[in-house]
Amino acid sequence: MRTVTVVGASLAGLYAARALRSQGFQGRLVIVGDEHHRPYDRPPLSKDFLKGETGQEQLALADAEEIAELDAEWVLGTRAAGLDDEGRTVRLAGGRALATDGVVIATGATPRRLPGPELSGVHTLRTLDDAQALRADLAGGPGRVVVIGGGFIGAEVASSCAALGHDVTVVEAAPLPLLPQLGEEMAGVCAALHGDHGVALVTGTGVAALRGEPGGRVTGVELADGRLLPADTVVVGIGVRPNTDWLAGSGIAVADGVVCDAGCVTALPHVVAVGDVARAGGSRTEHWTSATEQAAVAVHNLLAGATLMAHRAVPYFWSDQYGVRIQFAGRRLPTDTVRIVEGSPEDRSFLAAYERDGRTTAVLALNRPRPFMKQRRELMRAAQPVAS
């Protein structure tokens, strides 16, 4: 393999580039990214960066020395518009075509938006540019912020806005935020964090419309049950969709993500997918750790020309809200039972285990990082990547 093109210059793309070099690839490495920035870390965007406690320079995922060592051609600010010739040509917006022997698809995901006319003061949060725009909006002094969607990013934004002195309301269409991820009991504990910190949580109702003059600024959020929440700023956190549009007509199968096997390999052995865009082995995760772990596995298989290794790691994510670190690892089913192993939900500091047939399937911790990591390691021991 003489040329490998990584499409997507962010977390999974950078880790794939690192893996290519560390696994001995000495050929031409091209990294295409539609953002103008070198890879940066997204988790702080909803946390310390939004609060102004972390600067842009601290977000960089690689320093100048590492960038030089990678010896890659960076094509930034340029969107890949297509994948042609059975995955041997990456077509760029503007018409340039890159001939390549291998492709790593690492194009991540884009926030879903609400239908309706564009209004200023309405934000989504995925990129550094998004975070800068939101931060600038919030800097105008205390105001009314409505966060639509009570998932992890919505909750983190709510927490950061509250810390900045804003009057915050979170709107969640489900009876409780994070129900599918955590189950009713633990979702209830996490939902209570909002109230602990003076943030209103409105559940069980969707959004009918955003109010505001077309082309002007948002003034409120009209709920499906008829209530109107006045708002100076609205943040929409209603999930993402994987960035696969550019693959239309490529022959690469897409179904809520790039369909690939457990080794991140698509139907074409020289095209692999990693990170938020990858539906690997039947599931797609949107977690920092999966994006980094998948890269090494995918590159191993790409360089071998066949799936020799599978990514069987235990899904893991963390979230920081209201000074509480939430950590979750494992795969829970709605029928699993949950048991507090240590600490207490009332103190917002505990470790809980999800169980099925006497076996632990997942663990959740609030402010218990050390025992959590021990439990996570135990879950991981049973699920190491399989080499053959």
Ligand SMILES: Cc1cc2nc3c(=O)[nH]c(=O)nc-3n(C[C@H](O)[C@H](O)[C@H](O)COP(=O)(O)OP(=O)(O)OC[C@H]3O[C@@H](n4cnc5c(N)ncnc54)[C@H](O)[C@@H]3O)c2cc1C
């Ligand atoms: C605000 C925020 C907070 C988060 N907090 C946490 C957390 O606390 N814990 C956790 O586990 N995870 C967290 N995550 C999730 C984590 O950041 C993602 O899982 C991770 O960024 C995925 O990396 P990726 O490289 O697959 O995708 P992305 O980071 O989305 O990168 C994909 C890149 O590809 C580019 N791209 C897209 N289409 C094209 C194209 N056609 N051509 C060229 N380039 C393209 C995109 O612009 C982007 O730069 C958070 C995410 C966000 C947004």
